[in-house]
Amino acid sequence: MSAETHAMVIDGQWRAAAGGATLASVNPFDGTAWATVPSATAQDIDDAVQAARRAFDDGPWARSTPLHRAALLRRLGDLIKENADELARIQVRENGKLIREMAGQTTALANHCYFFAGVAEQPSGETLSSSVPDMQVFTVREPVGVVAAITPWNSPVSLLLWKLCPALAVGCTVVVKPSEITPVSTLFLARLIQEAGFPDGVVNVVTGAGEAGAALAAHPGVDKIAFTGSTAVGKKIAVTAAERLARVSLELGGKSPNIVFPDADLANTVNGVMAGIFAATGQTCMAGSRVLVHEDIYDRFSKQLTERARQIKLGDPLDPGSEMGTVACKAQYDKVLNYIEIAKAEGAHLAAGGKHPEDPALRQGLFVEPTVFTGVTNDMRIAREEVFGPVAVVIKFSGEDDAVRIANDTSFGLAAGVWTRDVARAHRMIKRLRAGSVWINNYRKTNHVAPFGGFKESGIGRENGVHATDEYTEVKTAWIDTGSTIADPFNPRA
Numbered sequence: 001m002s003a004e005t006h007a008m009v010i011d012g013q014w015r016a017a018a019g020g021a022t023l024a025s026v027n028p029f030d031g032t033a034w035a036t037v038p039s040a041t042a043q044d045i046d047d048a049v050q051a052a053r054r055a056f057d058d059g060p061w062a063r064s065t066p067l068h069r070a071a072l073l074r075r076l077g078d079l080i081k082e083n084a085d086e087l088a089r090i091q092v093r094e095n096g097k098l099i100r101e102m103a104g105q106t107t108a109l110a111n112h113c114y115f116f117a118g119v120a121e122q123p124s125g126e127t128l129s130s131s132v133p134d135m136q137v138f139t140v141r142e143p144v145g146v147v148a149a150i151t152p153w154n155s156p157v158s159l160l161l162w163k164l165c166p167a168l169a170v171g172c173t174v175v176v177k178p179s180e181i182t183p184v185s186t187l188f189l190a191r192l193i194q195e196a197g198f199p200d201g202v203v204n205v206v207t208g209a210g211e212a213g214a215a216l217a218a219h220p221g222v223d224k225i226a227f228t229g230s231t232a233v234g235k236k237i238a239v240t241a242a243e244r245l246a247r248v249s250l251e252l253g254g255k256s257p258n259i260v261f262p263d264a265d266l267a268n269t270v271n272g273v274m275a276g277i278f279a280a281t282g283q284t285c286m287a288g289s290r291v292l293v294h295e296d297i298y299d300r301f302s303k304q305l306t307e308r309a310r311q312i313k314l315g316d317p318l319d320p321g322s323e324m325g326t327v328a329c330k331a332q333y334d335k336v337l338n339y340i341e342i343a344k345a346e347g348a349h350l351a352a353g354g355k356h357p358e359d360p361a362l363r364q365g366l367f368v369e370p371t372v373f374t375g376v377t378n379d380m381r382i383a384r385e386e387v388f389g390p391v392a393v394v395i396k397f398s399g400e401d402d403a404v405r406i407a408n409d410t411s412f413g414l415a416a417g418v419w420t421r422d423v424a425r426a427h428r429m430i431k432r433l434r435a436g437s438v439w440i441n442n443y444r445k446t447n448h449v450a451p452f453g454g455f456k457e458s459g460i461g462r463e464n465g466v467h468a469t470d471e472y473t474e475v476k477t478a479w480i481d482t483g484s485t486i487a488d489p490f491n492p493r494a
Contacts, residue, residue, distance in 0.1 A: 011051035012200025055201030077113030096326030134484035145223030249461030254414030258288030276443035336389030413455025
């Protein structure tokens with residue numbers, strides 16, 4: 001079967017790259033190159049930014065009303081619902097996540113569009129109580145301008161909509177650069193955006209590898225960079241943006257603690273910890289990869305987690321019966337296996353998994369068995385560095401203060417989980433943990449109404465929630481003289 005050929009969209013026109021080069025999208029389950037996309041050049045990047053600038057400065061989008069933008073977002077939400085099955089299947093072919101996860105997640109993305117359609121029509125700005133006589137002072141929020149949305153491969157459509165919906169709601173224009181691993185789903189979404197009626201140039205998609213993303217981030221016509229990805233790349237983008245004081249929001253990596261106290265409901269907690277690290281094959285920035293367990297239940301909990309991990313059914317991601325899919329690409333697969341070897345060399349005990357499955361039917365796929373390490377200390381690399389794969393490390397703690405110390409002893413601060421029946425302890429832990437999201441007796445839950453982002457090296461800014469639009473607007477203060485007389489400033493007696 002020949003590979004599908006896809007074009008990218010700039011100023012409403014579907015086109016190849018200026019140089020004609022292409023990239024292949026490879027299915028991580030069977031290794032087939034099933035689609036090709038353009039490999040954008042610097043000229044393509046410039047064309048896309050210029051198109052977004054024209055759409056922002058002139059034409060129908062520059063004069064659009066909140067009502068009009070809201071109507072388009074609602075229409076886009078409807079189209080996502082109508083095409084959710086195909087959009088989910090494309091993502092599965094790109095990154096190997098389970099259809100059982102992607103189907104529901106993709107359908108729910110329509111709610112992001114509906115929510116921010118409502119936000120688009122909410123009042124913005126404030127009337128200020130100024131102490132300056134005879135002056136009326138108020139603020140307005142105006143769109144920041146052209147936004148570069150650079151997105152990752154683990155949840156390509158949802159993490160794009162986290163940026164796209166608030167940006168469009170306030171009137172920005174956008175140039176999207178999806179990961180070279182998962183470009184096709186973004187191009188499919190771009191067709192839905194066109195069908196919804198967004199004017200040409202409002203949303204442009206350029207496909208390519210890291211060089212294309214770097215060129216987009218460095219383009220002087222970009223007013224704001226919204227990036228989700230690794231902390232290392234996020235730091236480079238922050239430096240690039242600082243050179244021209246471009247606005248940034250960065251949703252970066254994590255090494256999140258999932259803390260289990262002795263009074264927790266053990267069966268429920270094991271299920272939650274499993275979902276926190278093995279769902280999405282561990283390829284999520286908020287993965288609960290450091291499992292901190294109280295010493296009184298450490299052995300019992302570790303045994304149950306290990307037994308359950310061994311029972312997870314790996315298989316074809318498009319098979320609803322599969323319980324865990326593949327790693328997204330060969331480079332990530334090699335990285336995960338390398339970290340497993342590092343952990344063993346450091347003295348961590350491999351309790352489960354740690355290799356490619358032996359099933360011949362899975363031989364071609366980029367599968368890594370669900371892996372559990374026990375006997376881990378927080379100074380080991382496996383406990384400090386982001387693996388981004390199905391690898392859980394179980395760390396022992398002695399009490400609440402010790403748990404907080406270990407949990408916060410990391411350069412990251414994206415998320416944390418706490419498992420306890422003690423309400424007072426739950427509130428104390430929420431306050432003491434240095435993380436952008438803290439779940440009590442659950443894990444890895446997000447929603448369009450709730451802000452998401454990290455402390456420390458896990459990022460800058462917040463996505464989702466009403467105030468996500470603040471990331472895409474500038475505040476302007478207006479002063480109106482209501483009737484004062486201005487004296488001659490140089491001759492006050494005149």
